[in-house]
């Protein structure tokens with residue numbers, strides 16, 4: 001077995017490897033002693049135990065039993081490839097598990113959410129209040145004729161009524177389909193149509209960087225094209241002028257005013273649909289990912305509890321938007337199932353002050369932060385001085401999700417935000433997986449910056465080559481999952497063939513995640529980005545992630561995005577977009593230095609052909625870099641679909657820059 005490249009030498013492709021293993025990271029961080037001594041998981045044997053079929057069943061059976069069932073389940077799971085079912089025959093209601101259970105146990109006065117609005121107002125909502133409001137809305141939805149099995153679209157800003165809306169749907173057995181509030185009317189209409197939603201819950205508007213976003217107007221536009229929606233429930237948030245369609249539109253506050261604060265929960269089968277969440281493909285029609293009830297709830301509750309090491313006194317802040325799966329699983333369902341006190345923040349983390357996020361963390365004495373690498377790199381760009389005035393000493397654990405985290409960003413997060421005392425859990429998962437799949441367990445795992453470390457107990461993952469043969473340690477290939485897990489998707493709404501085709505046809509019997517991955521000699525998993533982003537330079541398949549990480553490890557670089565551009569000699573050549581940290585200026589000398597830096601860090605074959613300095617990068621609204629657009633710009637092609645782009649002016653800004661070819 002060849003262990004690829006200790007860094008400098010020109011590596012030959014490893015036997016069986018499909019993606020080169022270029023970057024080597026030597027730093028290790030064992031769990032801090034103070035943290036480990038009171039962690040929920042302290043015995044590493046759990047990983048071994050849960051790897052056997054018997055141990056796996058025992059683990060999830062114990063987690064299933066933590067939930068409150070109206071009728072107990074029989075068999076733990078069945079696996080009729082590619083369809084799994086979990087907690088067979090069990091009946092439960094998700095809202096009961098997230099709310100009533102805690103109130104009944106005497107925790108009604110515990111804060112479920114501290115809500116902080118961008119303009120400054122705040123609310124603390126207890127579990128009892130959340131239950132009562134959920135019941136009022138559940139009754140109101142029933143009064144409008146919404147029934148078990150219906151689908152309800154939700155298009156809202158980050159206000160407490162958003163989780164209330166989701167929980168109210170769960171209470172009456174209607175599946176919700178949350179559409180991120182930043183999406184256009186077109187995106188909303190397409191998703192409503194696909195699911196044939198009967199109702200929509202929205203708001204007049206929401207705040208983002210000081211401006212009021214006109215949600216109701218977008219919703220109205222969408223409803224003109226989506227006749228399945230008979231009722232629209234509107235939260236008054238901004239007080240802005242709105243159009244009103246009598247008979248269809250209802251003010252939320254009027255609708256719930258006279259409703260009782262109790263509502264009978266619908267008994268749901270463990271396999272009944274809890275929600276749909278659409279993942280935006282870059283070109284194809286979005287996929288309505290289906291998540292069901294019992295397995296999903298057990299999966300997100302267990303992973304939330306053990307990975308974030310949740311104790312009663314924690315104040316947990318997941319900074320994602322509830323419109324993404326991260327918010328569904330780790331702001332709403334996982335945390336509420338665990339009776340956690342959380343923070344919901346409506347606005348941008350750096351508005352109106354660069355340290356707005358740190359002010360909020362300090363104010364509520366947050367103990368756990370969970371955010372995305374893109375946010376961490378944005379904070380790096382401002383520098384640690386930007387939040388020097390905020391006391392972050394309450395923090396004890398940090399998390400990352402959504403993209404590979406560059407080792408330098410990881411180290412910065414650990415040092416400046418975590419004060420060198422907080423484990424950083426880099427969590428790999430997807431909308432489709434529903435729950436975190438590859439992750440450290442903070443009380444036992446020795447961390448390596450940039451690695452999501454190991455599969456969660458019971459998760460069976462592997463890294464394989466094109467033919468499906470496992471790649472030996474030290475090499476890179478494609479990530480696959482080989483055993484069902486409770487929160488896994490149950491299909492694509494209305495499109496079983498696409499489900500089969502997308503996830504199960506490339507490696508029959510195994511779930512194809514679409515991500516590149518390598519394992520080091522010790523078996524640590526390093527995610528390498530989407531396989532579509534892998535570059536082919538002179539026959540070497542190089543992950544964009546590794547080149548980006550090498551660039552970000554240079555002190556002048558805040559952020560980098562790397563794409564392959566057609567090259568007559570090498571097939572593809574490495575083209576880099578670089579955002580500098582404040583205090584650095586673009587120059588030819590710096591460009592040459594960065595190219596050398598990458599060659600030195602990961603090998604000459606990965607030496608960039610071209611560096612382009614840019615003030616910004618095109619990102620999706622969830623913060624992922626749109627490499628597809630960057631490829632178009634690098635190839636000087638006209639741009640493809642830009643509907644998921646967060647800020648269209650960025651593309652023009654990049655096109656205005658010049659990049660000089662080097663060789």
Ligand code: PRX
Nearest residue numbers: 401402403404426427428429430431527530
């Ligand atoms: O490419 C992986 C990346 O995000 C993809 C899933 O995106 P989405 O369904 O939007 O869900 C995001 C939140 C779970 C994955 O296929 N990704 C997510 N987390 C990581 C990651 N890549 C590397 N490291 C991670 N920790």
